[in-house]
Amino acid sequence: MHEAGLRERKKAATRLALHEAALRLAAEEGLDRVTVEAIADAADVSRRTFSNYFSSKEEAIFYGDTVRLRRMLELIRDQPADEQPWTVLSRAAEALTIEVYGELAPTWLAQRRRVRRHPGLLAHHVAAYTTVERELAAELTHRLTGPEVALRSRVLAATCLATLRVALQQWIEHPDGPLLDMIRTALAEVRPTPGTPGPATGPG
Template identity: 60%
Template sequence: MDETVGRRERKKAATREALHRAALRLAAEQGPDRVTVEAIADAADVSRRTFSNYFANKEEALFHADLVRIRRLLELVHAQPLDEQPWPALTRAAEQLARESDGLDPLWLAQRRLIRNHPSLAAHQITAYGAVEQEFTAEIARRLPEAPETPLHARVLAGTFLHALRAATQHWTDHQERPLVEVVRAALGYVTP
């Protein structure tokens, strides 16, 4: 039974990845506004209904890998010792994720670079990252002493951290002279929490 479940989960992950890659490729070739859910499903050789089982819309398909990485980052932060101060815990988790991301597919990076600042995708990005920011805020608040200013302190740290990380990643995507982990470490080092 476990082998069947494992195989089923691997097949689901492969389908989700195929849809994501198809969406990204089509958006890079045609522009995000011209891509339809039907075209993504066709390119991934699945039905429209199958697409809907994995993603609510084309924007979710486009940003799937980004959200997987940010969720992985949240897991890494959560795994840091609870008695550790927030910024060192955040930094260590970000560096670990950067090391794990070292072998990103160059084609995926090139496609991602083409669409990352497209105006029609901004609302989705803001909404998606806003939800994740709330989760980071809660994780950081667990690490701070309980006080009236803790919610604001946690929110400011979460926002600062995620923005610095986005800036570092975008910079590295355009300038890959140094390993991602070095760029992340430098960007987070510029911030004094």
């Protein structure tokens, strides 16, 4: 069995090249000044080939997020089946953050900041997260007991992903300190861990 044949490696390279070109050009020129054709040209493929990989330039821009979230699914599967669900999610999120922190170079941060100005992209960012939401919920189903497992696993998946998304957005906008701290604070706001001093929520 092949780890990765030439075919697969070429496809992955093309996909990545398209993603990077899309993000870079959108940051440099502004989203609406960049055509799909320009992205394809920058990645040395035809416009038609772009469509074979992504259904829109926005999807191409957020491909990196998709990859990272799929990696998080693996990190979840690697954990013992009898852990508390939220513990599993938190650990996976923190491990992922540490893993990819190096790849989040200043260039990446700057590009994401510029791209952020386009309000329409918010929806597509969220869309990337929603794509894996069902897979994540399916993974959590096995780790829940009690009634309403279907609903509750979906709620857990959705809230966890929403929390990570917001933490990332906040860090992109105001990166004071490590991303990991921000993710921990965000996760703690949803599920205060015993031992971590929970934040005061509300006057009084």
